[in-house]
């Protein structure tokens with residue numbers, strides 16, 4: 001008994017040490033926000049920041065760290081390090097920085113890749129204050145409409161539409177209007193979701209405290225007891241929701257947002273799901289000026305500290321010294337390898353790319369690496385369709401919101417059937433589709449592209465449907481590939497025109513699709529994943545929770561981004577924050593909370609004066 005008490009006290013001290021430790025430098029120490037500068041729309045000017053091509057001569061000397069990949073998980077971490085004076089080199093394989101946050105322009109239409117809406121950005125919230133600090137106050141956020149999502153269920157002849165509102169009281173109130181008699185189910189759903197959301201801190205803690213402590217918490221079952229997050233993590237979304245209500249449409253409305261992490265409800269962890277629901281509970285936002293604003297305002301901070309962000313810089317392997325410590329990377333410049341040295345290498349390229357492609361063979365086979373790989377699997381592939389339209393948002397009936405359109409309300413069957421069918425069959429009717437209009441969400445759009453609009457359509461797609469063409473050239477693939485793509489495009493457009501009567505074929509000026517193999521090319525997703533490693537229940541298994549963390553089994557090699565924490569813009573940034581905590585030896589999660597308090601205090605004081 002006494003030994004248990006002693007262990008508990010020792011454990012308590014250790015946890016406290018890691019929760020409250022603050023020995024390293026704090027990137028949020030000083031308020032770096034600057035008065036808002038005029039937004040730069042000129043593409044040549046933006047290119048100078050976002051598209052700096054790799055040249056050995058552009059690599060700064062005496063680097064403190066190299067980061068592989070310029071997604072928000074990589075750039076975000078680089079900013080954190082730069083803010084405490086570290087010289088960081090970010091290397092990106094694509095021809096522009098940003099990863100899932102990059103944008104591209106075709107026929108005068110600018111399209112986003114992986115940013116449609118982001119939650120949790122209320123003023124004075126830690127996430128908002130952190131982002132303001134990480135962009136020196138230059139990145140602005142535009143709220144979406146409320147309702148921000150519309151859930152559309154059923155075939156055209158029997159379509160039901162449910163608006164989803166943000167607001168802690170408005171969300172349940174509006175749902176209750178749509179589902180009279182289901183008040184109890186709605187309240188209970190929200191109670192569970194909020195309780196899980198509140199206990200996410202333990203996930204961060206597990207990835208920061210020493211491995212033996214994490215293992216102790218996991219294997220004694222203390223983690224589950226301490227945190228509702230872990231208690232609910234092993235339960236599937238379908239299981240929990242089916243206990244709450246018999247109403248099939250309400251079940252669908254409770255679960256529709258699975259599209260934001262990619263597992264059908266029966267494979268989804270209720271905890272993961274709850275994170276997303278709470279993420280949008282206080283509202284949804286879009287980056288003013290489009291998603292490329294994110295990288296555009298982060299890069300100068302990295303450069304100011306002497307670092308650089310270079311593109312067209314595919315890393316082909318990580319370099320190790322004889323003691324098996326990471327000591328640099330090799331970049332392919334044409335047919336030549338350029339070696340760059342640094343005391344620390346951090347990968348934002350995802351766990352599969354990092355371990356399976358970038359490590360030398362003899363390190364890949366290390367049991368500790370293999371064990372981690374065996375616990376993760378590749379997430380679902382994505383299908384994106386980009387549509388450029390002739391007409392303003394008013395003319396086309398577009399608003400700053402999203403539509404989630406499903407052919408049926410039984411999502412488990414619907415997704416399973418779609419992903420397992422033959423590709424020609426699935427291409428004929430896509431039963432789940434996300435529709436958002438980036439142009440309608442961005443108040444600067446009208447000025448930048450008068451009279452035009454865009455749509456971003458997203459669904460899932462089985463990587464195997466497209467795998468046979470993966471080695472072809474991206475701009476010139478086989479005719480069968482193009483035909484298959486066209487079939488998907490046609491059926492997806494049909495769905496859109498059914499829900500948006502003002503959109504007709506003659507309004508379509510540009511349309512093209514990105515398949516899983518397109519994702520491999522542009523965002524380096526090995527199996528065309530849309531959200532990195534799979535987020536099914538196994539992702540939250542005890543061993544995985546404790547072992548997949550910023551430190552790798554190899555000295556001086558770290559991981560950042562969505563695979564370290566969870567997916568999404570906020571998830572990838574949480575990965576960066578967790579990785580930064582390890583490298584700087586202080587709890588940056590707590591620093592963002594302190595920053596939020598300080599900001600609120602200062603703003604209140606300003607108002608009072």
Ligand SMILES: Cc1cc2nc3c(=O)[nH]c(=O)nc-3n(C[C@H](O)[C@H](O)[C@H](O)COP(=O)(O)OP(=O)(O)OC[C@H]3O[C@@H](n4cnc5c(N)ncnc54)[C@H](O)[C@@H]3O)c2cc1C
Nearest residue numbers: 069071072073093099100114116117315524561562568569
């Ligand atoms: C279609 C789509 C829609 C989405 N919608 C939303 C949304 O509305 N809201 C939201 O919050 N999230 C959304 N997401 C998810 C979100 O964008 C991602 O989870 C997040 O941005 C991932 O960030 P990351 O830094 O971890 O990875 P990434 O952004 O994927 O960055 C990884 C980078 O590493 C690079 N790389 C890989 N290998 C190498 C190499 N060998 N050498 C050099 N560079 C390499 C890649 O090119 C890439 O740029 C969406 C994603 C997609 C695909």
Ligand SMILES: *[C@@H]1O[C@H](CO)[C@@H](O)[C@H](O)[C@H]1NC(C)=O
Nearest residue numbers: 389390391451506507508509
């Ligand atoms: C766009 O629509 C307008 C009027 O509706 C028309 O005059 C114009 O030619 C169209 N532009 C294109 C490129 O189709």
Ligand SMILES: *[C@@H]1O[C@H](CO)[C@@H](O)[C@H](O)[C@H]1NC(C)=O
Nearest residue numbers: 223230233234540541542545
């Ligand atoms: C990780 O998630 C699983 C859900 O499968 C849960 O059962 C387990 O307890 C979690 N791990 C920890 C750290 O407790």
